[in-house]
Amino acid sequence: MPELPEVNTLAVALARQLHNDSISSWQRLSPKLRKLIPDAAEAASVTCRKIKSVKRVAKNIFIDFGGQHLLKIHLGMTGYFCLTRQQPEAFKHAHLQLLLASGRTLTFCDPRRFGSIEVTSLPAARVVEPFAGELTPAYLKVACGGRECSIKALIMDQQVIAGLGNIYAAESLFKAGIRPDRPAGSLKPGEIKKLCAACIAVIEAAVKAGIDSLGERPEINDQTTHFDIETLVYDQHDELCPKCRKSRIKMVRISGRSSCFCPNCQK
Numbered sequence: 428m429p430e431l432p433e434v435n436t437l438a439v440a441l442a443r444q445l446h447n448d449s450i451s452s453w454q455r456l457s458p459k460l461r462k463l464i465p466d467a468a469e470a471a472s473v474t475c476r477k478i479k480s481v482k483r484v485a486k487n488i489f490i491d492f493g494g495q496h497l498l499k500i501h502l503g504m505t506g507y508f509c510l511t512r513q514q515p516e517a518f519k520h521a522h523l524q525l526l527l528a529s530g531r532t533l534t535f536c537d538p539r540r541f542g543s544i545e546v547t548s549l550p551a552a553r554v555v556e557p558f559a560g561e562l563t564p565a566y567l568k569v570a571c572g573g574r575e576c577s578i579k580a581l582i583m584d585q586q587v588i589a590g591l592g593n594i595y596a597a598e599s600l601f602k603a604g605i606r607p608d609r610p611a612g613s614l615k616p617g618e619i620k621k622l623c624a625a626c627i628a629v630i631e632a633a634v635k636a637g638i639d640s641l642g643e644r645p646e647i648n649d650q651t652t653h654f655d656i657e658t659l660v661y662d663q664h665d666e667l668c669p670k671c672r673k674s675r676i677k678m679v680r681i682s683g684r685s686s687c688f689c690p691n692c693q694k
């Protein structure tokens with residue numbers, strides 16, 4: 428499932444390719460996603476208007492046409508775009524095809540159909556994102572206060588921190604030296620401070636790696652969100668811990684998700 432840095436990478440790629448282009452024809456192919464895709468009439472306010480910018484908010488991509496309405500895309504688990512020079516024959520799992528004024532075609536595909544495409548306005552209020560200046564120890568301290576749920580479940584709660592998923596939550600807890608199954612309310616102020624800094628460092632490094640993987644005119648396809656990131660604990664079950672080289676990485680299940688950690692480095 429694409430996490431914040433992956434969604435951000437796609438937003439930047441779309442921005443580089445689509446700036447000043449416009450949607451000349453909205454062709455709904457297979458409307459059933461998590462929410463029904465709007466038809467051409469419902470999407471009239473975002474067609475034939477120049478694309479001003481593409482932004483990411485949490486794990487959503489917003490295509491901004493400078494008007495009241497934006498196109499909001501959520502990739503769900505398996506959503507992706509394909510940008511092609513001409514209108515393609517047919518893509519497997521294609522749900523929406525947008526013919527652009529430049530003659531190119533932008534197709535949205537989603538095999539598992541957990542994604543969504545909506546015509547909407549920008550959210551007035553948004554959840555704190557894991558970036559410097561937004562996620563602060565004071566904020567995280569309040570969020571953790573008295574909570575019995577595990578710290579990993581808490582930092583992955585999209586209403587607490589927007590965009591932190593399984594991979595980056597595991598890496599952040601490893602960097603901060605905190606066990607993922609600790610009750611959130613048991614964290615001491617020093618640990619909260621370390622965790623905050625770790626979340627920000629991990630996400631900012633991944634966001635940078637994603638952007639660095641793109642060229643000036645990036646290809647947009649199912650591989651755009653796939654870039655190399657170094658993971659130290661995520662998916663490293665039974666491997667030797669890269670930090671202490673004493674313990675093997677353990678795995679527990681937290682909220683139904685596999686969670687790897689080093690029992691020696693993380694307390």
Ligand SMILES: [Zn+2]
Binds near residue numbers: 670671672674690
């Ligand atoms: Zn270790």
